[in-house]
Amino acid sequence: MPLGRELPQLLKQRLFYKGRKFDFEVNRLRLPNQAEGEWECIRHPGGALAIPVTAEGKLILVRQYRFAVGGRLLEFPAGTVEVSEDPLATVTREIQEETGYSAATWQKLGEFFLAPGYSDEIIYAYMATDLQKLEKPPNQDEDEDIEIVFYTPEQLEQAIMAGEPVDAKSISSFFLARPLLM
Known part of the structure; x- marks a missing residue:
């Protein structure tokens, strides 16, 4: 895993949309600090x-x-x-x-990263x-x-x-x- 990367634990994927240029997902996650919640993310190839x-x-x-x-x-x-x-x-x-x-x-x-609060682009x-x-x-x-x-x-x-x-x-x-x- 690249330096600085700590992936959250996926608990549940609630919504997924596959678009022309990017995908959108809403996931229930457990973060490395153990906080749990739902987060939206735009998945972009870069x-x-x-x-x-x-x-x-x-x-x-x-x-x-x-x-x-x-x-x-x-x-x-x-x-x-x-x-x-x-x-x-x-x-x-x-x-x-x-x-x-x-x-x-x-x-x-x-x-x-362009907008890491909501995208991995x-x-x-x-x-x-x-x-x-x-x-x-x-x-x-x-x-x-x-x-x-x-x-x-x-x-x-x-x-x-x-x-x-x-x-x-x-x-x-x-x-x-x-x-x-x-």
Whole structure:
């Protein structure tokens, strides 16, 4: 078992829903401290994110419509890790689909849980450099409504600090990469 993991004892699974991108469950558990109760959890296969950096030092982001928040968020290209897929393969595909670029050099920045109070989703963050514009980018997913935008690291930090709508995985990944960018 990985360091820091202490699995609870499953006493009863009360509800289970299998969705397209994630599963939802309500379980009666006994925690390591012996407390018992019902907890809800979103089970997610994880996601992978790329911070694409151009030769000029600009960051490529997408402004993407997100129905759950009823608006557009500024995000780095990212996608759901498919079953048995390496996160680097996921993000290699996603950067091409969402931005029309490919990267020759990848650097893993780290990984982190997105919302551990109710989900097991983990994000694998990478920096992508030595970019090439694709002649014919792959088609985007049908539900993607994306605009590609370019920011300097300073502009993105200002946008974050000013409270512009930037998603949490992009903010976290940006600050993991910041020492390498500035």
